[in-house]
Each structure stands twice: as C-alpha cells, then as structure tokens.
Amino acid sequence: MYVAVKGGERAIENAHRLLAQERRGDPAVPELSLEQIGQQLTLAVDRVMNEGSLYDRELAALAIKQARGDSIEAIFLLRAFRATLPRFGMSELIDTGAMAVDRRISSTFKDIPGGQVLGPTFDYTHRLLETQSATADDIAPASAEGKLPKMPRATDLLAADDLIERSPQASEDERVGDLTQDPLSFPADRDLRLQNLARGDEGFLLALGYSTQRGYGRNHPFAGEIRLGDVEVEFAPEEIGFAVPLGRITVTECQMVNQFRGSATEPPRFTRGYGLGFGHCERKVMAMALVDRALRARELGEEARGPAQDEEFVLSHSDNVQATGFVEHLKLPHHVDFQAELGLIRRLRAEFEAASSDEVREAAE
C-alpha cells in the first residue's frame, strides 16, 4: 500500500502529543515553575525578551518552558504573540543617564564620577564547576549598596571636551522607524539599523563584532561605558498632553568609543557605536555596538571591506526567527521540484552516454 502522502493529519496530532511528553520529561521529577525560570534562569529570560522584542518576564519564562529551553523557539513564540498586540503609541525616550544603576564600568578611565561598579557579573569568576551551585543553601549576603542613583555617562565626560562626536538627537516631530510596521528598505537609517540589531541573533552579532576586531572592518573600539540598571518608561497620551509613568524596565547599555576622524572643516573626534538591550545582556550590547559602528562606514566615509560593514548583508540575515524558518523549511516536502530536477539530470546523463559512445565508435573507426 502506498501511504507516503496519506495520514498527515493523524501523524501531526501524534507528533504533538509526543512533544508534550518529551517536554515534561520524567513525571517523577517535579515540574519546573515559571517562577523558577524567571528567578533562576534570568539571563535566558533576558535573551528571549530581547530578541523576542517584548518586555514581559513571565511570558518569556513561559516561552522558554514551552520551547524546552530552546532560545530561538522561545523567541519565536514571543514574537508571534507580540505581532497580535494592539499598539497604543510610542513611549517617551528612555533616559539611561537617569538609570538606577546596578552595574557600571568604563574601560577608558581608571576611575570616573560615581565609580566603577561591578555589580552582579561573571567577570573575574574562575570558571570552575562548583558543586554548591547545584544546592546553594547558604549564600553569603553581598554588601552591595543597592541601586545607585543617577550617575554621569563616561562618554558625556568626553563629550564635554568635544573629544567625541555628539549623540545624534532626534527632533520632536520626527517619528522613529519601526521595521515591524514598515518593511525594511535599503539604505536603512540608523534607528532602523539599531532596531534590527536589538532584535538580531546574539550569536550572529557576536561573530560579526568579533570579525571587526580581527580586521574585517576594524574600528578600534574601547568600551567607553557599560551600564546595567532600571529606567522609567513614560507615555504621553494625546488626550492628556503630558507624560505618565508606565513602569520600570531593566536595560543594559554599551557606549563604544571608536577611532577618531576629522576633516578639513572638522577637528578630529572619537566616534561612537551604540548597543542597548532588555535585561542583563552585556555580550549582546557590546557586539551590537561594534556592529553599529561598523555599519556607519558609509556615513563616515570609510571603505566597506568586512561583512560587518555591509548593511544589506547584516540586516537581511540577523533575524534568527527568519533564518531558522528558512533553513528548516528544507524539511518540508520538495518532491515536485526534485522530480523536475531528476527528469533533467536523467536526460543530461542519457545525452552524455550517447555522446561518449559516439566518441568510442569514432575512435574505433
């Protein structure tokens, strides 16, 4: 009996049941709660919120659980949900200068006003597997001062002396682009590029950022400042005419200080690369800042030599939900086209055989 194309419906249902079983694992082991994921796998939650571009810790935790811990699948779940949400408008600009800081470091100055604040970091831990992290009942309390109030950005200190270019300021009536509402076209402005990078795959950006450090579009970076903390989000409904606070979100920001340039009319200044993401995501925002700076090659009159400087290449391939969908779609049946290819290759082979036997005959004669 030929069954190759029959019974799809039942097979799908069964596969879904099997998936649910696998997701749960051994029923003798207690089920993971969303609180546990939200509290103990915080960086996974942060990544999913970032690339899912939706700030909701609980939904991100749910997505991670449903996706069996697969980040990209979880990001996809969150994105698909996000696409169904109505839009009320745009928030006011967040002010990372007014951040309640948990961590803030600068590699360009030994000390800066407000100090170097290490905060919760893997940096300087020795990467030794520690059995107590499996149980960890008695964690020595840290003597942190809690969130630190407003402190100046290291890059603002440079800007005060005009040693670094100004951050571009958006004018009041200029609408920020949104690539989820309008299709991306090229060349893309920096707002859209940054949005694309913020949603972009961490691994992809990491590799691209790394490639600039190894010479494929080098831009001489210094980590001017990295800060992590909470900022207020405000929204100004048209009806009432002033901004009201919606809540606070945790963000990580990276200001990269890059090689200076000048011209006949402009004195030399350092340039900037910028990265910002939800939650604690230092690796992501540092890579993002490197790639942001690399993508400014055209604007700054640099020759684009590395893949990270190629806007169409970077922006078209950064989205892991798109990438995984298209790569994995090769699993879908393609037998109709394959049959057409089979037909052609058989014909070409027959012609090849005929031609070679002709040659043999001619040679024999």
Place this chain on the structure above:
Amino acid sequence: MNAPQNAPAYNFAYLDEQTKRMIRRAILKAVAIPGYQVPFASREMPMPYGWGTGGVQVTAAILGPDDVLKVIDQGADDTTNAVSIRKFFQKTAGVKTTTSAREATVIQTRHRIPETPLTGNQILVYQVPIPDPLRYLEPRETETRRMHALAEYGLMHVKLYEDIARHGHIATTYAYPVKVDGRYVMDPSPTPKFDNPKMDGCPALQLFGAGREKRIYAIPPHTRVVSLDFDDHPFERYRYDGACALCGATDSYLDEIVTDDRGTRMFVCSDTDYCEGRRGDPEEAGAPQAEAPRP
C-alpha cells in the same frame, strides 16, 4: 469556565483588521502593476517563516466567511504542511474547507498549480520563498530593484544562455522565470515549469505572498504570462513520460515514488484531487487508498 483569564481572542482569520487593510492595499497595488513586487509589512505568524507565512497572510486578508478554502502542498491536500495550514484557517476563520479544486473559492498552494482549470470566481494564492527572479544572479536588493525598474533583464537571458552552452538545455526546471504582461520578469514560485503555461491567460486571480522577504505580487485574470526562452531553444514543459499508476492520466504532472528497497518506482499524479476525481469516487477523497495497482 476554566479558561485562562486572558486567553487570547483572535480576530476572524487571525490577523487584526488594520493588518488586513495594509495587506489588501499591497494586493491592490500588485494587481494594478502585474508582476511587480510590492513591499509589505509582513507580520510574524504563528508558523515559521519559510513555511508559507506569505501565502497565509494573503489568504487571511482576502478570506470572507462565505469562502471555501483548499490548501495544497506539492499538489496534495494531505501533505503535512497543507494539513497544518488548512487547520489554522478552520480554527481561526471557521470557513468551509474542501479538497475539490472546483468547489474552492480560494486555493492556497505551495509548489503546484492544480491540474483542473481554474475559473473567474477563484483566487489562487501562492507561497513564495524568494520572490525576486534576479536574486540568485544578484544578491543585493538595491541592485535588483533598479534592474526591475529599468527592465534590465539581460542578466537573466545570459544565465539561460549559459545553461544552454554548458548543458545543451535550459537547466532551470522549477521557479522558471516568466514575463508578465510584457513588462516585469517574475518568479512563479518554485512550481515545476510544467505548470508555467497554466498561468497564461488564467481566468482566476493569482496572488503571490512572500512573508520572510515581505513582498506581494500578482497576476490579474486574463494576463499574458510568457516563459522566457530563445527562438532556437523554445520553452519546453517537462513531465515524466508515462501514465499515472492510479488513474491512468497522461496529461498530469507525476510524482515518482520509490516503493521498495530494490528501487522499484511508481508514478502517480501529484495533484491528489485531480487523481481522485478521475477515479470517479469523490467520497473516497482523503480515505486511505487500497493496494495501488502496479504499472
């Protein structure tokens, strides 16, 4: 009673009305400029990119409560992805679905055009992976948009010519480029070139949706669609030279199925509805087939 408090309530055919309006505008523009790729703000759908999100968005935007929907993949109604998309619309739109190409008002397809000729009250929606026929010749969107604007299609003819020089034939067997209404060169989606002539002068509206690439394009009814070729190497259809092992059709596109580990093959219609119709038992549609007769 036990439903979660904020269980999502989705709109008819899933997409919100604002999104549908945006997609319909793109469709109208596409119909007005046959073969031109219209950018649209493609949404994240609850199925993966590359699995028909473009087609699904187009279908969602045009579907009305009275429509009858048919979904095929590789010509068949019961391939897994066709089943999945059909179920999606059953669930979100509650429309009537069918496997009959005659009965359907909207047919969403991946990789095939039904063998049954379409009529003026039908719409065929294609799922498109890479909408630009020039993409594999020039990877940059900024370049290909300019080439389309200037109708600069020399590169495509060079490619087809190089095929002939190297292989003696045009080595494109699917996604075979066509010229629509004498102006735009268009990718027909990865249908085998056997299906190309069906697009020409077709009374049904043909809509193409590429979700990941965010493009919609169209062939209005009764539009001239010409497969690119040369005078001395005219366009040729390909089908396996034989009859369907199930229905005996000699005019349909055939799937090649390996039936045992000794490499025995059988050839059957890729269009399951057409095949079942020819066997004259529509009630049997969807039921498992009895032992297939050997060729």
